[in-house]
Amino acid sequence: MDSSLEEFWQKYISFAQNNNSGGPEYIYRGVSNKTHELIPSIGRNTEENTRGNISTVERDLLTEFKRLSNPILNSNDTPNTEFDWLFLAQHYGLPTRLLDWSTNPLVALYFAVESNDDIDAGVYAINHRVTDQYELFDYKTADYTDKHKLKSASVIAIQPNQSNVIFVRPKYSDNRYVNQRSVFSCPKNPFKPLELDNLQFMELKGHWKPELRKRLRTMGVSTSYIYPGLDGIAKEVKSFIHDPISSGRRLVITVEPRLQ
Template sequence: MIEITEFLKAIDSFGYVNYYRGHADVNWKLIPSLARTQASSIDVWNCSQWADLEVEILRVFEKHGCSIIETPPRNQLEWLIHAQHHGLPTRLLDWSSNPLKALFFAVENPALDHLDGVVFGASVVTNFVMDKYVEIDQHNKIIGFHSSSLNKRVAAQEGCFTLTPIPDGWEKFMEVEESNRSVDYLGKYEIPKEHKPILRKQLKTLGITHQFLFPDLDGLAMSIKRDFGL
């Protein structure tokens, strides 16, 4: 598994890094899904800024989700994590404490094999444990935290997160980068597009698949689709 070995050697050279994230496209930015939303396309009927939009999204999600979620979230941060993992745009950015699982997300989609990928390794400035951090609006910089396993997906992916502060109005969100001191260190390992298929195969040999990282019927279905080339 020379490609995996080379990857791990490169990651080891990063030094102390506790957050990893994989992108299928080397040009994608380290910004949360809410920041990728075009403000001009939002129904801003009762939203005059990003903060209003987040409040409305979570209000509706909590209203209809509280009867569906088995264990109700204890605070706003837990609601954000649930919203993130069910596809709503939030100011959270998913990371993993395991570099191989980050690598999976950089190479898993054959439809993007024409693009070079990248795995980022970051040393996050502030690292909260979620149980000890409740108020999400008390910081004005990007912070990182490890979640107590709210759901099986977070646990399987060894998930951790960065939380980006809400900018004023509809201004751009802050990116994760060294220049704004949101992280102490940010390294990256670029993955040539021609290496993606072999890395995907090697990760499968190691048991790192959709079925493993998404331990539910959706993950099983995606693994079957990948196996059959669908």
């Protein structure tokens, strides 16, 4: 067994356990390539693809998404706020300013080791307030709406000197959000990497990924858990051809992943 891998595993699990309760919660983001910057999908190569005219790209995409989605959404599924529209658009792959994070460190590690076994990866971690009351905020400014600027300080989700981004938690109406313990960062400027105080990065080697996937599976964090439904099950079973957990594997066992 690679002693460096074992050292990483022990340190990662210990870090997660020690920061899993009390105060503002730690949130995590796994990246399969350590060189990936914290830039949301709307900001990746957008300036080049639009010849510098980026100011209206997001607005136009979201407006068109709303126009085409409304006829096929029933009244119960129609988003009530701009953030709800962003969550829906992000879920179906539309480029937005949202960036996926998780309050579950095992989920973040899964995304770091999910692919690209020849590329070093890692997990970002930060201790930051998360708000469930996203209706109080304007996603374009990462600040309170004018209507809510006089609300009680108890609902504040922005830490001092970090008003360039807020972290919001969607309503867990989708099983994928539930299993992934989803949180989204929403920056004021989606075309620049996030600037966050006290951001930590835990790097891991690409050749560790198969072994880390095995360990995560034994803890219940597998493809079918991350992506609940038949698509996720099929993807997981297919992976056994190239990435078997052990010789003679016959049964997939899914348990609720949690740190003890």
